[in-house]
Amino acid sequence: MIVQKFGGVAMKDKQTRKICIGHIKSGLENHQNVVVVVSAIGRGDDPYSTDRLLRLTDAFIYSKAASDLAASCGELIASAILSAELEEAGVPNRILHGIQAGIWTSGDFGDGTISDVDPTMIVDSLQESGCVIIPGFQGINEFGQVMTIGRGGSDLSAIALGGALRASHVEFFKDVPGVMTSDPRFGANAKKLDEMSIHQLLPLLETNHPVIQKRAAIYAMQKAIPLYVRGIASNEKGTWILP
Numbered sequence: 001m002i003v004q005k006f007g008g009v010a011m012k013d014k015q016t017r018k019i020c021i022g023h024i025k026s027g028l029e030n031h032q033n034v035v036v037v038v039s040a041i042g043r044g045d046d047p048y049s050t051d052r053l054l055r056l057t058d059a060f061i062y063s064k065a066a067s068d069l070a071a072s073c074g075e076l077i078a079s080a081i082l083s084a085e086l087e088e089a090g091v092p093n094r095i096l097h098g099i100q101a102g103i104w105t106s107g108d109f110g111d112g113t114i115s116d117v118d119p120t121m122i123v124d125s126l127q128e129s130g131c132v133i134i135p136g137f138q139g140i141n142e143f144g145q146v147m148t149i150g151r152g153g154s155d156l157s158a159i160a161l162g163g164a165l166r167a168s169h170v171e172f173f174k175d176v177p178g179v180m181t182s183d184p185r186f187g188a189n190a191k192k193l194d195e196m197s198i199h200q201l202l203p204l205l206e207t208n209h210p211v212i213q214k215r216a217a218i219y220a221m222q223k224a225i226p227l228y229v230r231g232i233a234s235n236e237k238g239t240w241i242l243p
């Protein structure tokens with residue numbers, strides 16, 4: 001089995017989600033079981049993006065718990081939409097969230113830490129349907145409250161699930177063809193790397209907009225989980241990041 005993670009850009013609209021569904025179908029053909037981790041749709045001012053949800057009221061400064069609950073809805077909405085569009089494309093699937101997904105968190109609202117992953121319900125669901133969708137960026141604390149796990153945290157959700165499920169690897173679908181020598185937005189000379197170690201990746205994550213969340217990469221290094229970063233829009237080979 002593999003874990004596939006689709007971020008806000010991949011989930012942007014029905015056209016891009018059609019491409020995601022093509023990748024999920026290929027994942028199912030090649031690996032039988034696919035756990036799909038999704039982020040909230042779009043970026044910035046897009047209606048259901050994380051930034052937009054966090055701006056729903058300035059009163060969120062008085063309740064981090066309420067702010068986290070609102071932010072977590074972006075990934076829930078994205079999961080529901082992708083689930084329906086997968087069914088439309090003939091791919092049966094299940095969504096698990098909250099306590100069902102077994103991602104336990106601790107620490108501060110807005111920046112929770114994954115303390116444990118209990119994949120029991122995911123494993124059970126995979127027996128019924130090879131495709132299980134998990135909303136990224138969130139977990140449940142010991143009091144049953146929803147917590148988010150830091151911006152870009154769906155990468156961490158995907159990697160933590162990959163570790164707990166012993167996935168052969170975790171795939172990330174990005175708006176770049178793979179990990180490049182530098183952020184291609186800031187220079188045309190950036191070259192795609194075919195393979196690297198997680199250790200070699202870490203310095204490239206010291207930026208405001210890293211290709212993978214740094215905390216997620218460190219988790220993958222500690223748990224020795226192989227990662228594959230590839231472009232959404234093509235079948236061009238991406239970048240293998242090996243532990």
Ligand SMILES: Nc1ncnc2c1ncn2[C@@H]1O[C@H](COP(=O)(O)OP(=O)(O)O)[C@@H](O)[C@H]1O
Pocket residue numbers: 006007008009010039152173174175176178179180181182183184185204207209210211212
């Ligand atoms: N070394 C790098 N190689 C490729 N992309 C990079 C690199 N450093 C930063 N990036 C940025 O990472 C972005 C992709 O990550 P991100 O937007 O977080 O994906 P997601 O949609 O999954 O959240 C690219 O658009 C690019 O600007």
Ligand SMILES: N[C@@H](CC(=O)OP(=O)(O)O)C(=O)O
Pocket residue numbers: 006007008009039040050051074136137150151152153154155
């Ligand atoms: N939606 C959350 C979590 C996330 O990981 O998003 P993305 O995969 O689109 O970077 C955020 O914006 O921080």
